Amino acid sequence: MNKVAFIGGGNMASAIIGGMIASGWAPSRITVVDPNTDQRDCLSVQHGVATTGDVADATASDVIVLAVKPQVIAAVAKQMDVDLSDKLILSIAAGVTIASLEGLFGPVAIARTMPNTPALFGLGATGLYVNDRASEAQRVAAKGIIEAFGICVTVAREDLLDAVTAVSGSGPAYYFLMIEEMIRAGTALGLPSEDAKALTLQTALGAATMATKGDAPEVLRARVTSPNGTTHAAIVSMREDGFGDVVAKAMTACRDRAVELGKAER
Structure with a gap:
């Protein structure tokens, strides 16, 4: 996976980006989409990554990380009205199911994660579930991104993310x-x-x-x-x-x- 785009540039996104760069990702491979100009400027200075206010720009990347609140995702999907069949959607939005994401983005590779707040300090414990449409390379990419800010446990069924919530999320x-x-x-x-x-x-x-x-x-x-x-x-x-x-x-x-x-x- 050559490039990663983050939709949303809040604290969790910034923590993930910091971990990725510390683990060897070049800032030039990372783009952040955020409507707030000050937040974009902060991320650009802090991490040296490209920033934009246009969601459509994220579609140039191989992995699209949904780092926004659940209620914003539908609006994001409407602004990405292009073929995403070769992309990986990685969601860190709590409670948004794979079925819901497929309904919004189409039949694409989707990874759903459940990180916890210590991820902000590089000490995250995160559960990961990836749908059947993801390739092995996409699965490896999803886990690699998560492991940049802590440990990653891949679960065999999506419903087990609720157990992950009980153990590490909360x-x-x-x-x-x-x-x-x-x-x-x-x-x-x-x-x-x-x-x-x-x-x-x-x-x-x-x-x-x-x-x-x-x-x-x-x-x-x-x-x-x-x-x-x-x-x-x-x-x-x-x-x-x-x-x-x-x-x-x-x-x-x-x-x-x-x-x-x-x-x-x-």
Whole structure:
């Protein structure tokens, strides 16, 4: 895939572009379409990419990334009234199904993704589903673009993107809530709030880093949980209060809501 065009130049698009360039993409291969002149100028200065206000210009690229709000996509499609049969449409719009996109853009190769907000820092965890019309080269291109801002997991069925939403799409908020509660509890135990915050944030970072180094989470947990020790007391308390059930119930509710929203979009 030689050229990529982004429809929409917001924060997520900028993060993806930054990751692509950092991973070796030449800015000359990237174009951004955005109606806002100031935003175009900012992207041009920041990334050195070409910018335009004309959606039709995006059709000169091999991959067209839909980085706009779902309600804007129909208007975008009307401005791209050309043969797109040799293009790959890569959508990062939440809840917009492959069927809906095919209805707007025709029978073309489409990749639907579910990124999360840490992608803004190059730490994204993204689910990807590609329709049957995509070639192997297009599949590789879609995954390569996503991996420029984090990890990519390809799912076998489109409906599994709802499970991705429950795990990683909404997942950062679960950790933020845990961080909030740990800071609150640490303060209640007598620590100054800033100290509780600093200790909690560094602990979260350290634990996440350790969990990415190869050993399974249950192994890491066992290593720091001495029998009848302090950590053991905390883990027992969490389990007695149904911590695992709380997490599973919350993630199922998230998945179910994603399904509902997808049906409403259709």
